[in-house]
Amino acid sequence: MDARRDEPQVVRSVERFDDFYLREFPRMVAVAYGLSGSRWAAEELAQEALLRAYKSWNRIATYDKPGAWLRRVTINLSTSHVRRRIAEAKAVALMAVGQRTPLESHFDADQFFWDQVRHLPRRQRETFVLHYVDGLSATEISDVLDVAESTVRTHLQRGREAVTATFDTGGDLS
Amino acid sequence: MKPDDFARHGSALLESVREQVDAPQGLERLRRDERNTRIVAVAVAATAVVVFALVGGLWWLSNDLPPADQPTTTTLRALPVEVSIVLLDEFTIDAQTGACFGEGDLNGFTASAPVSLVETTGAGTLAERTGEGTVIATVELPAGKVITDADVVVLGGSAPGADACRFTLPETGLAIDDFHLPDVDIVVVLDTTRSSTDATSGQRHTYFYGGDQ
Numbered sequence: 093m094d095a096r097r098d099e100p101q102v103v104r105s106v107e108r109f110d111d112f113y114l115r116e117f118p119r120m121v122a123v124a125y126g127l128s129g130s131r132w133a134a135e136e137l138a139q140e141a142l143l144r145a146y147k148s149w150n151r152i153a154t155y156d157k158p159g160a161w162l163r164r165v166t167i168n169l170s171t172s173h174v175r176r177r178i179a180e181a182k183a184v185a186l187m188a189v190g191q192r193t194p195l196e197s198h199f200d201a202d203q204f205f206w207d208q209v210r211h212l213p214r215r216q217r218e219t220f221v222l223h224y225v226d227g228l229s230a231t232e233i234s235d236v237l238d239v240a241e242s243t244v245r246t247h248l249q250r251g252r253e254a255v256t257a258t259f260d261t262g263g264d265l266s
Numbered sequence: 267m268k269p270d271d272f273a274r275h276g277s278a279l280l281e282s283v284r285e286q287v288d289a290p291q292g293l294e295r296l297r298r299d300e301r302n303t304r305i306v307a308v309a310v311a312a313t314a315v316v317v318f319a320l321v322g323g324l325w326w327l328s329n330d331l332p333p334a335d336q337p338t339t340t341t342l343r344a345l346p347v348e349v350s351i352v353l354l355d356e357f358t359i360d361a362q363t364g365a366c367f368g369e370g371d372l373n374g375f376t377a378s379a380p381v382s383l384v385e386t387t388g389a390g391t392l393a394e395r396t397g398e399g400t401v402i403a404t405v406e407l408p409a410g411k412v413i414t415d416a417d418v419v420v421l422g423g424s425a426p427g428a429d430a431c432r433f434t435l436p437e438t439g440l441a442i443d444d445f446h447l448p449d450v451d452i453v454v455v456l457d458t459t460r461s462s463t464d465a466t467s468g469q470r471h472t473y474f475y476g477g478d479q
Contacts, residue, residue, distance in 0.1 A: 113296065114289045122283040126276075135287060143296055143303075200282040205275050224276030256267045 106153045113142055116159065119226055120166045122199075126221035127170040129210050131199055132187075134170075136179035141166040163226070163236045167218050208258045209251070216251035219244055 120138035128134055145152050145162055152158050169175045209220055215237070222228045222236060230248070234241040 110293060113293050117289045117292050118284045118287050119280070121287050122280045125283065126279060135292070139292060139296060139299070142292075143299060146296060146300060199279060199286060201279040202275055206279070220272075221276075224272050225280055227276070227280075252267075252269070252272060255272070259267055 107158070109146055109149045109153070112145070112153075112158065116162055117142060120162065122225045123163065123166055123221055124170045125199055125201075126206060126209065126225045127167065127217060128176050129206065130176065130180055132183035133176045133179040136183050137169045137175065138166060140169055140175075140179065157235060160232070160236045163222065163228075167222075167236070171214060171218070205255070208255045211258075212251050212254055215239070216247045216254070219247040220251040220255075223248055 117138055120141055121134050124137040124141075125131060125134035128137065141162055144165055145158070152161055155161055169179075209217060212220060218237060219233055222233045223230075228236065230241050230244040233244045237244070
């Protein structure tokens, strides 16, 4: 007798891309903005990450955590200086030819606070943004960044301390 | 800062983004971008195919020319050089002096060849000879000259005694080695109406003997 017949059949419902996009787009824009500091770049970087997901949606939709894949791509794009500049240039070009509504260069947020976050070391910065902006737990962040959960907690703690110290010293990170 | 302050800043940013970005419009733009990307990819692929076909076609054409149109080329080994040329055809001979003269076009270089009659075979006096035979002529070629079958030196004309200098190729066919001329660098056979057996009437043939071929 085939033993596999006794195993529970796990049938995952594949999410429609449209629903995935509408849910994740604002979050990815916020994550990209938290990391890059440019609204123009943030929207283009999030769009680029979702475009990649769209092109391979048949495969990505079957992943256990498509959202983790998307966040990895968004973070990689956002932390690349070159990518960020290209995204900004594209946004400016689209606005120039009227294919996009002219936008403010920043979202309504405490620019000084987020500037301090962007001065953190890369991993601390990514952990910080994923936790406080995207609302991910340490476990979820460890999946996205492929690091141990304890490492995530350490990064978070050090990031908080560094930002707090900046405010305590009147904004001088050095 | 208190721990709650970090969460407050994060929530405020996310809320601001939610209010200011238009996700449905973004989705529409994404589909448009993807479609444009595909169109560009197809256009690039089509262009590559066309370019490949053009280059391939030109290459094929350049390598598929009939042999008759492809000049046989040889470059002289040491230049300037004196080459001995065996001429088997009509040429001009001065009936008075016995000297042969020729004029030819060497790939654009017109030479009035100082042809010296070195050896002939056949019966009769020089001015009267007809029949099979060889004439070895010495022609000084310009340095760097590349000789092709378009460089055939045409000897012939209407000078007195021209008829006496007609030689007939062996009826059995032409074999360069049959001439046994080890010192000859280049053998030029001018084949007109009385051609070798394998030649098309009226068509010139050039054979190179020795040298860099």
